[in-house]
Amino acid sequence: xxxxxxxxxxxxxxxxxxxxxxxxxxxxxxxxxxxxxxxxxxxxxxxxxxxxxxxxxxxxxxxxxxxxxxxxxxxxxxxxxxxxxxxxxxxxxxxxxxxxxxxxxxxxxxxxxxxxxxxxxxxxxxxxxxxxxxxxxxxxxxxxxxxxxxxxxxxxx
Amino acid sequence: xxxxxxxxxxxxxxxxxxxxxxxxxxxxxxxxxxxxxxxxxxxxxxxxxxxxxxxxxxxxxxxxxxxxxxxxxxxxxxxxxxxxxxxxxxxxxxxxxxxxxxxxxxxxxxxxxxxxxxxxxxxxxxxxxxxxxxxxxxxxxxxxxxxxxxxxxxxxxxxxxxxxxx
Numbered sequence: 001x002x003x004x005x006x007x008x009x010x011x012x013x014x015x016x017x018x019x020x021x022x023x024x025x026x027x028x029x030x031x032x033x034x035x036x037x038x039x040x041x042x043x044x045x046x047x048x049x050x051x052x053x054x055x056x057x058x059x060x061x062x063x064x065x066x067x068x069x070x071x072x073x074x075x076x077x078x079x080x081x082x083x084x085x086x087x088x089x090x091x092x093x094x095x096x097x098x099x100x101x102x103x104x105x106x107x108x109x110x111x112x113x114x115x116x117x118x119x120x121x122x123x124x125x126x127x128x129x130x131x132x133x134x135x136x137x138x139x140x141x142x143x144x145x146x147x148x149x150x151x152x153x154x155x156x157x
Numbered sequence: 158x159x160x161x162x163x164x165x166x167x168x169x170x171x172x173x174x175x176x177x178x179x180x181x182x183x184x185x186x187x188x189x190x191x192x193x194x195x196x197x198x199x200x201x202x203x204x205x206x207x208x209x210x211x212x213x214x215x216x217x218x219x220x221x222x223x224x225x226x227x228x229x230x231x232x233x234x235x236x237x238x239x240x241x242x243x244x245x246x247x248x249x250x251x252x253x254x255x256x257x258x259x260x261x262x263x264x265x266x267x268x269x270x271x272x273x274x275x276x277x278x279x280x281x282x283x284x285x286x287x288x289x290x291x292x293x294x295x296x297x298x299x300x301x302x303x304x305x306x307x308x309x310x311x312x313x314x315x316x317x318x319x320x321x322x323x
Contacts, residue, residue, distance in 0.1 A: 008315065008318070009311065009314075009315065010311055010312075010313075010314025010315040010316075010317065010318050011314070012318070013314045013317045013318050013321070014310070014311070014314045016235060016238075016239075017239075017242075017267075017286060017314075017317075018238075018239040018242050018243065018286075019285055019286060019310065019314070021292070021307075029229075039231050042231040042232075042235070043231040043232055043235075045318075045321065046231055046232040046234060046235035046238075047232065047234075048321050049234075049235075049238065049266070049321075050192075050232065050234040050235075050238075052265070052266045053192035053193075053195065053196065053234070053238070053265075053266075054188075054191075054192050056192070056195055056264070056265040056266065057191030057192040057194070057195050058191055058194050058195040058198060059191050059194070060190055060191060060194040060207070060208055060211050061204060061205075061208045063208075064190075064208045064211055064212050065186060065187075065190070067212055068186065068212050068215045068216060068219075069179075069182070069183070071212070071216055072182070072216065072219055072220075075216075075220065
């Protein structure tokens with residue numbers, strides 16, 4: 001009878017919705033230990049709410065699912081202790097995660113690759129300018145020598 | 158998305174989740190995700206922000222499934238529901254929530270229940286549930302005594318029990 005009155009007081013619904021105070025929660029835990037059948041009452045209320053919640057569900061944005069499992073896979077990789085990996089993950093990924101789908105995720109070696117390409121392009125540019133100037137200098141020397149030759153040939157006539 | 162009631166073995170599912178089974182995680186998300194998303198939208202009526210909260214909820218759940226065992230909660234959904242509301246309320250701080258304008262539609266069970274309550278009790282329920290405010294704070298906002306708020310909330314919960322039974 002005491003249990004029946006307790007159940008009808010709305011304490012279970014208050015607990016299930018997360019509205020019970022700390023004291024009410026402690027009291028409920030105590031009552032659950034005294035009356036294990038109270039667990040069935042809680043289960044009934046939660047099942048009713050579950051059934052309704054499933055029928056009134058709203059589909060979340062599809063990218064949420066993808067992001068959850070992506071994040072979990074990163075966490076799993078990070079938590080693998082050294083020496084327990086499969087031998088293929090001896091590197092770090094730069095995790096670029098965008099909301100708008102305008103960004104991509106790339107391996108960190110790409111950074112090194114782009115730096116090398118940049119340096120190489122600068123070296124090539126330097127040599128191109130250097131040899132161009134050298135070529136111009138040689139051309140001028142050649143023209144100068146041709147002029148000297150012409151001047152030397154004219155007096156013999 | 159109205160989801161048809163699919164019977165899943167909750168004990169088996171939680172056992173698999175405790176083992177970190179990726180298939181169990183996918184099943185749990187597909188089954189409970191939309192229901193929890195609807196719950197978050199009641200507290201944070203913004204699709205993008207609600208999606209972020211849902212992400213945090215599931216990452217937390219999958220990373221610490223043992224918390225469910227420690228809680229001693231009766232059902233997995235009951236635990237998920239309370240955790241989701243708690244996290245949504247934390248994230249909702251500073252965000253315009255559904256209860257700010259006190260405009261509620263009959264979209265789901267709790268809102269239908271709240272809309273049928275007398276004005277005073279409805280205000281108390283909305284501030285407690287959708288805002289997560291303690292009874293003392295609700296009493297100060299509404300100019301009532303904390304005991305009065307507790308009493309009215311208790312009556313509201315009795316009414317909710319009858320509402321669920323009907």
